[in-house]
Amino acid sequence: MNMKIRALSLFAAACLTATTLGNQSTSSAAVGIGGAIAVDQLSTKITEELQAVLDKSQDDDMIPVYIWTNDIDYNMVESMTVQATGLSKDAIMKQSSDLYEPLIVSLAPDVMVEAVAGKSVAITSSEEYEAAAKITKADTLSLMQNFYSAHKVEFAKLSNTVDVYANNRRSFAREAYNEQNGGFVDNYLKDAKIIFQSQYSPMIICEISKSTIMHLSTLNNVESLSLYERIVGTDEGSIDTNVKSIRGDYPRDNLGFDGGGVKVGQIESGKPNGTITELSKKNIVVNPASSAGSTNHASLVASIMVGSTGMAPQAELYCAPYTDFYSDAEWLVSKGVSVINISFGLRDGNTYDTYAQWTDHIVNQSRCNNLSKTHYTSLPYRQNFETFEDFLPLYNINPFLRSKGHPKNLIF
Numbered sequence: 001m002n003m004k005i006r007a008l009s010l011f012a013a014a015c016l017t018a019t020t021l022g023n024q025s026t027s028s029a030a031v032g033i034g035g036a037i038a039v040d041q042l043s044t045k046i047t048e049e050l051q052a053v054l055d056k057s058q059d060d061d062m063i064p065v066y067i068w069t070n071d072i073d074y075n076m077v078e079s080m081t082v083q084a085t086g087l088s089k090d091a092i093m094k095q096s097s098d099l100y101e102p103l104i105v106s107l108a109p110d111v112m113v114e115a116v117a118g119k120s121v122a123i124t125s126s127e128e129y130e131a132a133a134k135i136t137k138a139d140t141l142s143l144m145q146n147f148y149s150a151h152k153v154e155f156a157k158l159s160n161t162v163d164v165y166a167n168n169r170r171s172f173a174r175e176a177y178n179e180q181n182g183g184f185v186d187n188y189l190k191d192a193k194i195i196f197q198s199q200y201s202p203m204i205i206c207e208i209s210k211s212t213i214m215h216l217s218t219l220n221n222v223e224s225l226s227l228y229e230r231i232v233g234t235d236e237g238s239i240d241t242n243v244k245s246i247r248g249d250y251p252r253d254n255l256g257f258d259g260g261g262v263k264v265g266q267i268e269s270g271k272p273n274g275t276i277t278e279l280s281k282k283n284i285v286v287n288p289a290s291s292a293g294s295t296n297h298a299s300l301v302a303s304i305m306v307g308s309t310g311m312a313p314q315a316e317l318y319c320a321p322y323t324d325f326y327s328d329a330e331w332l333v334s335k336g337v338s339v340i341n342i343s344f345g346l347r348d349g350n351t352y353d354t355y356a357q358w359t360d361h362i363v364n365q366s367r368c369n370n371l372s373k374t375h376y377t378s379l380p381y382r383q384n385f386e387t388f389e390d391f392l393p394l395y396n397i398n399p400f401l402r403s404k405g406h407p408k409n410l411i412f
Contacts, residue, residue, distance in 0.1 A: 045217045047226040059211040064195065064228040066354045069184055069202045070221045072176040074365065080172045087165040095161070099154055103147045141250070148255045159261055166367045167336050173365065174199050174334070188216060195228070196326050200333055201361045203354075205326070226354050231325045243304055248311035259312025264305055265332035265340035265368075266319045270295030278307030285318045287331050292321035301343045326358065333362060339369040 046054070053063060082088045148155065181197050181204055189206055196205040205228050208216075216222050243249050251257040266272070271286050272279055273294040279302060298319070306315045318335050320328035332340055362368055 045222060045224055046213070047224065050213075050225055050227040053227055054210055054213065057210045060209050062193070062207045062209055063213065064205070064207045065213060066224075066226045066228050067184075067204045067206065067216065067222065068224045068226075068354075068357070069180070069204075070223060071202050072173065072180055074173070077169060077172045077176060081165060081169045084172075085164055085168050087161060087168075089165070092158075092161060092165055096158060099151065099158060103143065106143050106147075141254075145254050148257075152256060156261070163261070163336075163338075166338070170200070170333065170336075170366050177201065184221075188212075188219075196324065198326065198330065198358075200330055200366050201358055203326075203358055203361075228354075231355065243309065243311055248304070252311055252313070257312070259306060259315030262312065262315045262339070263335065263337040264312070264315045264317050265329075265335070265337035266298065266302060266305070266317060267322060267325070267328050267332070267340065267342045268295065268298035268301065268319070269322050270298045271319045271321045272302035272317070273299045276303070278303035278309065281308060282306060282317060285316070285335070287318075287320040287323075287328065289327070289331070290321040290323050292323075297343065301341065305341060325355075329362065333366050333368050337368060 050063075050065060057063060078089065177199050180202065181199075184204065185192070185194060185197065189204070189208065189212075191208075192212070193207040194204070195207065196203075198204065202223075213225055217225055270292045271290070271294050272284055273296075274280065274282065274284050276299055279299065282302075284302070298321070302310075302317060302319070304310050306312055306317045318332055318337055320332050322328060329340060
């Protein structure tokens with residue numbers, strides 16, 4: 001890999017706000033009446049799975065579908081956020097980069113020098129990286145410990161700045177999505193059964209007739225139509241992980257990352273038992289839409305994350321016992337969580353489907369990390385929990401650390 005690219009990736013991965021600000025898409029919205037498109041473009045709008053159902057259906061048969069429309073204008077959202085807060089994504093990223101630059105240079109001085117000089121050196125393993133940077137993992141952790149200890153005040157200020165920016169941005173985006181999605185329902189879905197109308201993405205789930213599907217596929221403001229099947233989840237079996245087994249006590253006890261100021265979301269089949277010792281002093285906010293009782297699985301996961309001896313004991317916990325995945329997750333987003341844990345198997349497979357598309361949209365546009373212990377970990381929005389590096393969004397940071405012998409950048 002080109003060393004300049006690696007160095008730039010290294011620098012970006014270390015930014016505090018990389019987990020919160022994410023990447024941004026700025027496609028403009030087409031609200032209201034959409035124009036017609038050519039027939040030969042329809043195949044790109046209707047998925048093969050939905051088309052197979054349509055081929056067997058009558059015009060008035062009701063079919064459950066996902067509808068994705070053009071996105072809102074995020075340039076406008078950014079402008080409104082800047083006007084309301086005086087904060088911009090670029091300014092916050094620069095502030096974060098300036099704060100982290102001394103740490104990055106100290107972690108990989110030779111690599112940075114080679115990158116600046118424009119040299120290209122192929123590195124394919126962590127051993128080669130350590131040799132090039134002349135720094136061991138033990139040295140890395142020691143440098144980080146000293147760095148974070150010396151900059152606690154700056155990190156607290158930056159974290160607060162990020163929260164103000166992200167929460168305002170979410171609020172303005174929510175207003176825009178409610179207007180756009182509500183307008184689409186009024187214009188085109190008056191006779192539909194609305195299953196879910198997103199407040200944080202250009203997605204609507206509903207039951208509509210075959211003839212309506214075919215009509216929607218001709219509109220310029222409709223991007224895609226796919227078959228909807230309700231996501232049914234189950235707890236991911238027994239838990240053989242604890243804080244020490246993933247070295248989760250190291251960042252808490254040595255780097256000072258106790259989760260203070262971070263809101264953590266949890267989706268499970270049930271809610272944590274707030275009377276157990278680990279959670280007895282926690283104020284756990286539970287989605288009022290759920291009537292689920294407590295489960296051992298939810299309690300154990302919550303204890304690992306935010307229990308009194310957990311990884312982030314000062315973090316706030318918001319729990320959404322499973323009712324409907326999209327509604328549950330968006331309730332958590334509305335509460336201002338910055339990371340959602342899903343130790344809850346939602347489906348098997350390794351396909352980039354509408355569920356994955358929605359997840360990526362929430363991660364990138366609502367600045368909300370999604371961590372999940374799932375079967376399909378190769379997708380770009382998934383990570384397995386194996387060491388404390390995988391839990392770093394709980395601390396609202398994303399430094400460059402290695403896991404399983406390879407450089408690892410926690411997506412978001």
